[in-house]
Amino acid sequence: MTESPLQTPDEGGAARSPSDLPVAFSDPSYLAAVVDLLGAIAYGELSAFERLSEDAKMAPALSDKTELARMATTEFGHFEGLRLRLSELGADPFAAMEPFVAPFDAFHVRTAPADWLEGLVKAYVGDGLAADFYREIAAFLDADTRALIVESLSDAGQSRFVVDRVRAAIAAEPRLGGRLALWGRRLMGEALSQAQRVAAERDALTALLAGGVDRPGMDLAAISRLFSRLTENHSRRMETLGLAA
């Protein structure tokens, strides 16, 4: 892997002594992998905050704008929890996020929504896909880290809002369905392409999936099944929105 953020202890001095951490963290490669993963999720949450507050500007009404701003602040709250945990692990949270800035920003540049509805579909489909993926990885982690990740990915009621708005818009103008269905497929393609980029660059993360001497991992068949599950869940979300996957 590339440079480790672990060498720069957090200035807040919040780092726990190693004895406070679950035994899994005595393996430096496990610690590095968890720092990498939390860094990725944290930057994902921060950039979700940015994207949602940006999309809020396109809201057709003040109440819609408020709903998106509320989603954005929820994502920021998750970010704060992840940042704190990175400090507890003795990592510099910003150094941990840095490797993921380029791929996440590239994803957002390539999938800038053209209007309010594209923004809603992106929030729903993109966050859903990311949440599925991180939850799958979390299954391989210690209980504390897993709980934090699952908590960070919880839906703060935004799904119902998005589903209601998108279905109502398609009901009012059925032609929208075709354009938004294409948009959903493009989002999936761009997300997979950036995920591959991250996998190729972050050895610690991919080693986590592959497992270790005392840790179960995934073989190629298992990874292939993982991708099938991600694709199925994506299709289900598209159907929920009233869109062809």
Added chain:
Amino acid sequence: MTESPLQTPDEGGAARSPSDLPVAFSDPSYLAAVVDLLGAIAYGELSAFERLSEDAKMAPALSDKTELARMATTEFGHFEGLRLRLSELGADPFAAMEPFVAPFDAFHVRTAPADWLEGLVKAYVGDGLAADFYREIAAFLDADTRALIVESLSDAGQSRFVVDRVRAAIAAEPRLGGRLALWGRRLMGEALSQAQRVAAERDALTALLAGGVDRPGMDLAAISRLFSRLTENHSRRMETLGLAA
């Protein structure tokens, strides 16, 4: 005054029965004025959220971006409290905010920061001025409303961050001081110009300042002293930033 948001009760049914409200609210013109004022502050907070999350994009480092995003979510939290209170008063919060959308948006369009430092100065000087002004008005209100307003205007630690960053930037490049001092004066001018527009359009609000049969108000001399205080505080904030007022 123009159309009242009071005729549209909040769908959430959160409106208190009139007997739960302080006696001052039995005067319909007082109620209308408070709804107007809370609507103005609420939209101010929502647009501060938007502006800070927009300015966060210009942050030179991830830690700075995080600091601005944190300020934005704090403003959104204040907004939520005001929205709830408007519902409790039997008003539609979005209708109460609507009259203030145009003047606040005009202020932000005319004072779009050209860079990160201008954004910081605007956050500090603009929020400080608004907070001073609303606190002055709050002195004429019932205790509950006053407490909510003062709470909504509390500084969530952002001032120290802004002061540190701006002073450090000027120390590193003294010429910046001249440009930022001009910027601070322009912010004050644009704020006063939009405030006058609001005062001219919102009769209920200006009636509040003028007082009523059983409520103290301000005469012209008092209003003139109010503006002196606002100007003095503005000058003090500029000095704190290391800028000539």
